[in-house]
């Protein structure tokens with residue numbers, strides 16, 4: 687049993703466990719219960735975070751490569767969702783406005 691991943695976010699730990707199991711590795715989550723206690727994660731040190739272990743230590747590097755790809759894809763998804771924030775275009779000055787604005791921030795024309 688060897689640790690390949692840990693995260694303060696239990697959902698990430700589950701996602702990594704699923705990813706490893708999809709690739710034929712036997713994965714287990716330790717410290718799974720930590721985040722069920724309110725505020726526990728804020729006090730937890732990284733060694734108390736939910737951690738993913740794999741049974742087969744010879745596949746450690748293979749697991750790490752998968753996890754690196756997972757972490758990269760997670761980040762790019764976040765960047766994309768920022769770019770896809772709803773917005774509207776002012777009919778007067780063609781400026782982009784956030785969806786929450788009722789009037790154009792630039793020229794003041796109402797939506």
Ligand SMILES: [Zn+2]
Pocket residue numbers: 776777778779780781790791792793794795
């Ligand atoms: Zn405008």
